[in-house]
Amino acid sequence: MAVSIKDIARLAGVSHSTVSRALRNSPLIPARTAQRIQKIASETGYSASAVARSLVMRKTHALGVVVTSIADPFNGEVVNGIEEIANRHGYSVILANSQANPDREVTVVRSFRERRVDGILVASSRVGALYVPLLSELQIPIVLINNHHPSEFVHSVTIDNVQGAYDATRYLIELGHTKVAYLGDRFGLQSDTERFSGFEKAMHEAHLPVRKEFLLRGDGKPQGAMTAAAELFSRPKQPTAMFCYNDMSALGVLQEAESRHISVPGDLSLAGFDDIFFAPLLKPPLTTIRQPKREIGERAAELLLAVLGGEQTEKTVVIRGELVVRGSTARLSSERR
């Protein structure tokens, strides 16, 4: 059995109350006594029980983090940021994958609740809407990442989707493109709606039409985008540029274009969103809106910790993305105008 405070008390010839105080450096205990007790503790290999402490303190110093999949490199970086901040403040991270599966989400939330986590971070944009009612009744502070549904216990940190999409589209327009397609997501995500509205805004501002035949829907992954692109490419009217909901989708378009000998950016300028780590490694390297993933995780954890500390905080933190221009976009050649 692990050595407890009582064992140390016996060895030191004091009460366990005194041991507890000495170990926590209570000002009540004179330095010499404290040192003596601490020495015994370290000699016996004592390790305080966080579970006993949690029970009496009613605070676990644990944060629950839900992601759709931790294998997604995007989430990995966000969680990295979260973990960094949590660690720095003495909090542990309990990780759970929801797999975008509603049953799993319920299980996960129930488990977090039983474990009495002090706060919850949700980094899975697929599910925010579902979570809110479930989470709200928990009375546990929550920070949603890239998904805002503000309510009393729910805060959020998100990328500025409208601005990012606007910046990307605007850039394509500045390159001379007028026939610009938008490849979105079919799951009705808030981020898709917002990115589309940024796209629309840029088009409207430039007095360019948003043509229905240039509005496509993928699934946020290469496969869905390939299918959507294949359908577009087989039609007579073609855009000269395309803004994709995310990089994974742009990747699918790139593969489909390649197999059809459609040159990017020669025939089609392509821009994505996220700047996942292989975006610069693609052929051609992908122009995209960079989300500072790690920073997003850090800010989310900081916000949650601030809320836990009883600080007055803002409900929502919006972080601006950055347009990263690479080789997948080019000026529209004059003969193609």
Add this chain to the structure above:
Amino acid sequence: MAVSIKDIARLAGVSHSTVSRALRNSPLIPARTAQRIQKIASETGYSASAVARSLVMRKTHALGVVVTSIADPFNGEVVNGIEEIANRHGYSVILANSQANPDREVTVVRSFRERRVDGILVASSRVGALYVPLLSELQIPIVLINNHHPSEFVHSVTIDNVQGAYDATRYLIELGHTKVAYLGDRFGLQSDTERFSGFEKAMHEAHLPVRKEFLLRGDGKPQGAMTAAAELFSRPKQPTAMFCYNDMSALGVLQEAESRHISVPGDLSLAGFDDIFFAPLLKPPLTTIRQPKREIGERAAELLLAVLGGEQTEKTVVIRGELVVRGSTARLSSERR
């Protein structure tokens, strides 16, 4: 305050012992009473405290998982596998990044210990050797992933590095290559040593020389490989094929080759190890040894759970990788023999 067993006892007019039994479906309690109590529990939104239960049961149903970085997609998939199995068995995963930083490792282990995790999984090959003494004195069962240092409390699950490297090298030789380079890692990792020995074995078997000038050292990441490749490429003698310690390194070689107009696979056949998710997306797609990452995570978690369940298990599970042939390798053209 959250409702406790006592509150329910009061509402049901029974003792809290009875409530506890009813909630755990003890056979001592008649079905009707149990149902009545359970109904009250659910109406009041009762959630059992895992921390109180952990204290009395001396079991937290929590597993500590250490990774160098969760942002590494390789680790992400492994952790995904771990989490899946843990979840299925009612265990939670406490995640910690070590950042390959010894101080962090000590902190992480201490924190896992204080939290009284039931077992620990270490998925960071960089540090296994350091961990073992630290971990062994914990008396907590441990499973090391891709890093074996067996001892009483330490088990491991690893890819078969020797076999994988042998398979890859053998394949290059079968393509007619005789001048085959090995690009390893400079940190003295066990996996590097093993992969090198698989490479050597294949070369020896084919009676081919392992030339010193074709032995390079990177850092496991694209950057280090680029530097090493740059140096090789600037020398007069060139290999016609190269086996890289991992895909990240192969990626660096690919980039360096491209910038020097060295064709892959025309001038140089290139093979990696891992099959990280963008390997098939590279130009050309990378030939590599696939590690079943998710399965590795699952097997590791299963092994740990078996140990926790007191089962008699094997100390080490070795999983075989699979050669995946793609476009980065080609038969040596006859005029280059």
Add this chain to the structure above:
DNA sequence: CTGAAAGCGCTTACAG
């Protein structure tokens, strides 16, 4: 079947 009691390993108000 059911309750009172003890105990898991701590923290801290209270009394000295």
Add this chain to the structure above:
DNA sequence: CTGAAAGCGCTTACAG
């Protein structure tokens, strides 16, 4: 400064 006591929310052996 220090200890005895109570309590955090549970589980379960013991006695009825």
